Amino acid sequence: MAADGVTTSAAFPVPDTMMAWVLDGPGEVRRVDKPVPVPGRAEVLLRIDAIAICPSDIDNIWYGWPAIVDGGPPFHKNWTPGHEYMGTVVALGPHVDEFAIGDRVAVEIHAGCGQCRRCRAGLYTACLNYGDRAKGHRANGFTTDGGFCGYQVNHVNTMAKLSDAIPDALGTLVVTAGTAMYALTELGGLVAGESLVVIGEGPIGLFVAAVGKTLGASPVVVTGLSPQRLAIAKGLGADHVVDVRDRDAVAAVQAIVGRHGADYVVECSGAPVAVGQAIAMASRGGRVCLAAFPAESTQVDVGRLVRDNIALFGIRGEGKRAVHRACALIRDGKFDPTPLITHTFPLDDLPTALATAKEKRDGAIKVVVTPHGGVAGRVGRG
């Protein structure tokens, strides 16, 4: 890689081209060769060592949303999806001294433009120049090329160093933990001793429970439909889990937190009825955070929000360096998200990996893809 001001090292040779997957029509990914991107000012080049498949990737690839590429749907644009990756720094852009070649890092999805008033307040996932590459905005695998390839550039502001104690596969989960942290502290203002209810036991819900418990929420209640995932929620620190397949979710939660309801409810399921349930579960003066992208609009009891001083808000991603703080919790062993990683595949097998995640084959929760080696298989048991 010979480019003005770019630093490389013989220890980490960088090829000129790489294997990458691009999206054609809905659900159709295709292998291509792409040039390895060149890091610019305040950027580094990462060799992608592991990348997890997120439910949002499935939405982007099959339904074209919430990705927005060049102002529209992402189909037939030579666009590479994937956003939950970690890797090793292999080249530094001009004047970059925040990282060294060989550093292992987890990445945040969003680099804001850095100049709008939301970015200046640390709310870079709500950047007013969202999707405007000329302004410097990027969202890996949503508006710009992502990580289902060998190498990717990232802004220095979007990377958190990983200690050697965090294996590659676990490093891919740091950004999800960061989203949970952002929902709890920055948006939710959670303080120790408050009750926390999590609706939905997908990856985000499980991390909201784990991080919430670590931060002192009490009790932490998780509602869901999968006994396998609810057992993992317990292992991550949930005080109570509620299988809502055979009972009324609101009544079951009130039986645990008391008839006044919960201090904070985080809706992570995307189910149409869940928004109304979340509002019903919140106490007077409580808060409700919506963390799932629902597929359709839904009716809610707005009168309850007004009457009872309930705050309702959405979250996108992981602002205010929440990823760094979540990374510290994992590094310090406050909880162990390893049970979320159920499958690994080499990048060559991406179509199989995507189908495994989409169909939740064989109990799949987090499916991790390794671009530079690794074997396919189910991880662990249960």
Ligand SMILES: [Zn+2]
């Ligand atoms: Zn994601």
Ligand SMILES: [Zn+2]
């Ligand atoms: Zn901005």
